[in-house]
Amino acid sequence: MSGHHPTEEMLLDHAAGALSRAESVIVATHMALCPTCRRLGLDLDAVGGALLDLAGAAPVRSRCEEILARVDADPPPTPVKAGRWDHETIHLIPQPLRGYLDGDVGGLAWRSINGALAEASLGLTDERRRASLMRIRAGGAMPRHTHGGTEMVLVLAGGFSDETGHYRRGDLALADGSMSHRPVADSDADCLCFAVVEGGLRLPGLVGRLLNLVYRG
Amino acid sequence: MPGAAILIDPPFGPSLVRTRVGAVQIPMTDAPPPVALARDPDLGALVARVARFQDRAAFGALFAYFAPRLKSYLLRVGAEDGVAEEILQEVMITVWRRADLFDPALAGVTTWVFTIARNKRIDRLRRETKPSWDPHDPALVPEAEPPADDLVAAEQTRRRLVAAIDQLPEEQVALLKLAYYGDKSHGEIAAETRLPLGTVKSRIRLALARLRAALADGRDGSWE
Numbered sequence: 351m352s353g354h355h356p357t358e359e360m361l362l363d364h365a366a367g368a369l370s371r372a373e374s375v376i377v378a379t380h381m382a383l384c385p386t387c388r389r390l391g392l393d394l395d396a397v398g399g400a401l402l403d404l405a406g407a408a409p410v411r412s413r414c415e416e417i418l419a420r421v422d423a424d425p426p427p428t429p430v431k432a433g434r435w436d437h438e439t440i441h442l443i444p445q446p447l448r449g450y451l452d453g454d455v456g457g458l459a460w461r462s463i464n465g466a467l468a469e470a471s472l473g474l475t476d477e478r479r480r481a482s483l484m485r486i487r488a489g490g491a492m493p494r495h496t497h498g499g500t501e502m503v504l505v506l507a508g509g510f511s512d513e514t515g516h517y518r519r520g521d522l523a524l525a526d527g528s529m530s531h532r533p534v535a536d537s538d539a540d541c542l543c544f545a546v547v548e549g550g551l552r553l554p555g556l557v558g559r560l561l562n563l564v565y566r567g
Numbered sequence: 568m569p570g571a572a573i574l575i576d577p578p579f580g581p582s583l584v585r586t587r588v589g590a591v592q593i594p595m596t597d598a599p600p601p602v603a604l605a606r607d608p609d610l611g612a613l614v615a616r617v618a619r620f621q622d623r624a625a626f627g628a629l630f631a632y633f634a635p636r637l638k639s640y641l642l643r644v645g646a647e648d649g650v651a652e653e654i655l656q657e658v659m660i661t662v663w664r665r666a667d668l669f670d671p672a673l674a675g676v677t678t679w680v681f682t683i684a685r686n687k688r689i690d691r692l693r694r695e696t697k698p699s700w701d702p703h704d705p706a707l708v709p710e711a712e713p714p715a716d717d718l719v720a721a722e723q724t725r726r727r728l729v730a731a732i733d734q735l736p737e738e739q740v741a742l743l744k745l746a747y748y749g750d751k752s753h754g755e756i757a758a759e760t761r762l763p764l765g766t767v768k769s770r771i772r773l774a775l776a777r778l779r780a781a782l783a784d785g786r787d788g789s790w791e
Contacts, residue, residue, distance in 0.1 A: 382700040385710040399678030400728040407635030414630040444706035446698035
């Protein structure tokens with residue numbers, strides 16, 4: 351069971367449909383790994399359902415017969431094909447994140463940032479947030495960094511520690527823009543994370559400026 | 568075989584230990600019994616009849632209950648009238664097509680319909696489905712104690728929740744509605760209501776804590 355969770359506010363925004371796509375994917379993927387947050391999320395959905403129950407009635411022009419006629423006319427859409435990922439990917443990367451990978455986790459376009467850190471950018475990246483998978487070699491460290499804004503990191507395999515604690519599979523680490531930290535992977539296994547970072551990582555110092563160039567790619 | 572359950576049997580991964588999800592208890596007969604129309608219909612039974620018999624009368628009763636509420640919800644979240652009609656049609660079509668996937672262990676009927684409506688609305692805005700976890704994903708970490716999966720419990724939960732919302736202070740309900748209907752962050756709600764952000768957060772938190780207490784009823788789980 352994971353010990354680090356999204357805030358209540360994030361779960362509410364997820365239930366209300368107010369999160370960006372990348373934030374929504376990382377919160378929902380945490381939920382797949384965390385029965386506690388899944389239950390909270392279902393409760394928040396139930397509040398939305400109760401508000402729908404209590405919503406007043408507005409006049410409706412559509413008629414039920416129309417809808418049944420549309421159902422009769424259109425065949426249901428064919429179900430989405432499953433099983434295009436390998437065994438490792440299916441068991442390592444829960445939905446909905448898996449659906450945003452271009453291939454199996456081993457076959458992604460990994461770019462080395464430094465000796466210990468590799469990154470694979472995801473199509474989820476938008477104007478404000480960079481979304482990527484990050485792999486830190488066992489015992490390796492990420493360079494000390496800050497962020498343009500909120501950083502959300504979900505551990506998918508292995509674990510890492512920084513100034514704020516120790517994070518394992520299913521844990522969601524949250525950091526704001528001002529926090530400077532240096533995550534170090536556990537020594538016994540490579541650490542695989544899903545990161546959604548507002549404004550991207552900021553690596554200070556001369557070495558950092560060079561690495562920033564690599565990272566921004 | 569009277570009283571036999573319809574077993575909805577989605578493709579489970581090996582890590583899910585539950586053997587029966589979304590089982591809906593209704594009598595097996597050749598023809599569906601007549602639908603009793605009521606002001607407060609048994610929504611779970613209606614969905615079960617749509618799933619089991621493709622029962623158009625039951626669907627009609629669901630439409631009568633949900634269409635005006637969906638329209639009201641969609642207008643409140645800012646949809647234009649024509650768009651609201653289109654979205655509510657799509658929601659009801661999904662209710663018809665996915666009735667057999669409705670799982671009372673996960674949510675009550677109004678919750679299920681709310682999530683369909685929310686996702687259809689986001690589809691419209693972003694032209695894509697709202698990302699959500701998949702209850703049948705092999706990578707899902709299962710609950711230690713799966714919740715009860717009967718319709719009666721789901722209905723009781725719904726009634727408890729509606730009653731609890733009724734008892735909340737008006738200003739808390741207003742903020743909840745802004746959060747759910749307004750598609751707004753806490754910061755935006757604070758700006759709109761001219762309340763300090765801390766007040767918005769604490770009122771919403773209080774309201775949710777009381778509603779979760781009404782829901783908990785023997786279940787574990789806390790916010791932190």
